[in-house]
Amino acid sequence: MKWYFLFFSVLLSTVIFAQADVVVISSKGKVWYQKSNTDAKKTLIPGQKIKALGALSLDDNSQVTLLSSGKTYQLYESGTHQLNKVIPAESQKKMGFGSRFWSFLTDGLINSDNKHTLDEYHKQHMSVAGGVKGFAGPDLALSPLLPTYGKLGPGVIEFQWTPIEQKEIIYQFDIVKTSGKKLIYRALYKPSLVKVDLRPLVLSDEENYQWIVKALDRKTMTVIDSIMPAAPVEFQYILNTDMAIAESLEYVEGYEEGDEYTRSWMEAVAMEQEGFPYLAYRRFLKLRIMHPEDLLIKKLFAAFLVRHNQLDAAQEMLEQ
Amino acid sequence: MIKRFIHIFFQPHAVFITALIWLFIILLNSIRLNLHFLDPFNNGLKDYELTDIASSRFRDPEDIMLREDIVLINSGKPDRVRLQQMIERLQSFEPAVIGIDILFEGDKNPDSDTLLAKAFAQKKNIVLATRLTDYNQEKDVFEVDNNLNPLFLENAAALGYVNFISKDLRTVRLVSPQEKTDQGIAEAFAVQITNQYSPQAVQDLKKRNKAVERINYRTPQDRFITYDYTQVIDSTFDLSYIKNKIILLGFLGVDDWSIPVKDRFFTPLNADYTGKTLPDMYGLVIHANIITMILDRTYIYDVPAWMGRLIEILFCYFNVIFIHWIYRKFPEPFHGITRGVQILEFILVFLLISVLFHYFDIRLDFATGIFALVLIYDFVMIYESLIVNRFKWLQRLT
Structure with missing residues (x-):
């Protein structure tokens, strides 16, 4: 023994x-x-x-x-x-772009595994992104709902913000030049969204712009002081978005050989990485509609939403 | 004693309920209704087995051993001149066998082609990849890819097909050791490589006489020593480690951090076992896992179908006895107790299947047994409320 x-x-x-x-x-x-x-x-x-x-x-x-x-x-x-x-x-x-692409993707997929990891991922991202992209804190009544910041491509953009439950209210939506605050576009809307075609506004890709929403009293047409306006949301106008994304994807392995489905989700990921969150959002939305049962798309989209402060929407999607 | 045993374990009502459950399952199976609500798993879960969780989640990374008899070499995307340089350099360090997981299609440059073929012929230890294409149903044979250049194939020591038994985007679980082709019997790439290294191991594989083998994935890529092609062609780089080892040469990506989709497959080691995510393993690493399985004789033993079915029927029968007894003894909390018992049994069955697979490499397909367990509650209710009352002879049974 x-x-x-x-x-x-x-x-x-x-x-x-x-x-x-x-x-x-x-x-x-x-x-x-x-x-x-x-x-x-x-x-x-x-x-x-x-x-x-x-x-x-x-x-x-x-x-x-x-x-x-x-x-x-x-x-x-x-x-x-x-x-x-x-x-x-x-x-x-x-890491280079190709490496960052896969690392970013894997990170998102791992973190959209369940509610808990999604929560942590959200916290981690918000601590980095807070205040930079115009995410409203809890003390602001108006805040953007769609990722209409960063680089926006030409075409019609849907700007959305949190609606205020008051009858006598109208929203004033402004687009201004960041330097000098020159007003480029103003519109008054009852619904809490506006679709703007940026092409006729003749924006320059060398300038930065902001969009701001304020709540007005419908009768007096004055700003309601009790409702805090959204922080100005900064964006750039990029004419040639396709080229910028295609150039990045050249370095991503598997893109060239990929089928339409693969290329499409890779493009969505690249759009976000290259600073086109709104384009990425539209692409993910389209993919989600086309492949409602696809777990990869679901997880990628959920991770995307979390990174853009849409935790509730991401959780709801994962529960579906 | 025997009477009491028979009284407890032979109950005509339980026999009837069990028979009804299995009739229902057989009927469902034979009709194969394409109805979503009858499909217990959605599309995302179709390509998933319970044992995948054991493969992907239960293994302690510290228990996964380094595999030192197989060396992987990342070829990148090589041209034939570079390949010839690589082969010649590798051969100078006397590996036991070199398996090249690259398909050589057509002619390129006559000079470089000749030199590469010459490099293959230098020592009879090179196994080249081939591919099976169309299946001829009439003759029950596969056709071998005609596009592959015979100049190379003729100079190899052996040829092996690299096909896996898996539809697109499905998990690679099985390997077919050999197939009938229009050119005779062909053997799988991994089998041919192992045959060069250890013919006895392949003899043992053949003795099992199985048309397909379930791949026992034990070694992820980071447990194989891996060289890059740049190191292989660098004349100052010491390659003496590869002496007498199995060399697998093929594509392992061009960037270590990237996860390319090219030549990557889903395997049971994929941590995201519940749906389609990213393929997790290169084809070359799958071949390496098949080789380790053959060399170590660590085959997965499938419980025979008849035995599995018998276990499932007995499992169902004893559960019917138990749940029927609860129904009669405790009619009020029947629902709660039954559901509690079912949940507990799910956990125990899952544990049992995982332990069998993880520790003993035994795979028990118990999906129908679990489905039967789900149905028992409802069938006991249906039997008691609708069937027994209508047939007096059933009421007389004790």
């Missing part, structure tokens, strides 16, 4: 000791390993086993995947990395 105990103890300690090893799973470019400052740098080779001591040096555009204690660690950033720091925490990733 004692012999068995000794045998298993030795075996166990061997296993534990072996787990401290780091195995190089794969590498690209130039990656060196230096055991200590006095040792010479040696090229790291896939399959090589090293201790979690010393440092790794990566050249530009190099990368390495390490396996230690059943976990993989990937290094992308050029420079010197101390192994004892790398192993517990995965390093920051340096």
Whole structure:
């Protein structure tokens, strides 16, 4: 019995000791390993086993995947990395558009898995995006409902905001030039949405613009002070949207070979990444109608909505 | 004692209810109504098996072993000159076998084609990929892709088809070790590679005499040592690790962070098992998993259909006895107790199926048994309120 105990103890300690090893799973470019400052740098080779001591040096555009204690660690950033720091925490990733595209996509898909992850994803995004895109805080009564900010393409844009439950109300919708606040377009509307064709407004793609909604008393036509207006929502007018998105997608693997469905959702993701959230919204909406049962579209769209402060709509969609 | 046993476990009413449930299931199966409300799973769940959860979620990443006898090499999108350089360099480090998961269609440059064919012929350890195309129903054979260049095929040690048994966007679960073709018996790519490395393992596979094998996915891509083509053609880069190993050369993407759709498939390891998301595994890694399964003899054992059905019927029968007993003894809380029991049994059955699959590689298809369990409550109610009262001879049964 004692012999068995000794045998298993030795075996166990061997296993534990072996787990401290780091195995190089794969590498690209130039990656060196230096055991200590006095040792010479040696090229790291896939399959090589090293201790979690010393440092790794990566050249530009190099990368390495390490396996230690059943976990993989990937290094992308050029420079010197101390192994004892790398192993517990995965390093920051340096990514091009193609890489960012897939990373962004995977992130969204993982986070739209269930209500809880969606909530966390929303919090995480709002803490980054708060105030930047014109998302209204809870103290503002008027806030945009559609992602009509960032880059807007030519054509008819539907601007929507939260409706106010008062009978004697009318909305004043303005588009102004950001610099100098020159008024470009003004309209008064009863419903809480307006469709504007941007083409006749002769907007320049070198200027920034804002749209602002205020609630007016219908009789006096004065601004109702008790209703806070939406923060001005900044946008740019881009004439050639197709080209901008097509250029980005050139770097995304699988796009060229993809079927219409694949290309369509990839375009939607690229539109958002390239700063065209409204175009992306329209595309996701279309895909959702065409493929109501498609889980991928559902999750992508939900993640999109969360990123654009539409948590309730995203949750409702996932529950369908 | 025996009398008491018979009294408890042989109950004519339970036999009738069980028979009714199974008649209903058989009827539903044979009619195959295309009605959505009778379909227990929607489209998103059709391509899903209970054991997928065990494959994708239950495995501790720390338990997944590094696979050192197989080395993957990412070919990128190579031209034939680069491939020839790669093959020659790889051969100089004496790998046991090189499987090339690339389809060589037609002629390109005569010089580079000749040099590549020569590189293939250099050592008889190269397995090339072929593809089965149309199935000829009359002759019961597949046709081998005619577009593949015979110059290369003739110089390989062996040829293996790379087709997987899966419709588009469906999970790859099965591999067919061999198929009849218009050119004779053809073997799968992974089988041919394994045959070069360990003929005994392939003999053992053939002894199983199964038309298709369920793939036991044990190793994700990050547990295979992987080289990039740039390292292979770099004459200063040490490749001695590959000596006597199985080399699988094929497309693994061009960017490590990207998840290209090209040559990627859905597998049971996909964490999003409930619907269509992104394909999770390259074809090359699937071949590697098939090879590891053959080498390690870690096959998945499907419980025979007749045994599975018998277990399901017995499961249904004993549940009918139990639920019928609850109905008679506790008519008031019958609904609550029954639903509680059903939920508990779902969990236990799921646990049992997962344990069998995870620890013993035994796969039990229990979908009909679960469906029967769902129906028991309603059939006991129907039987008691509509059937028994109408037939006096049924009332006389004890």
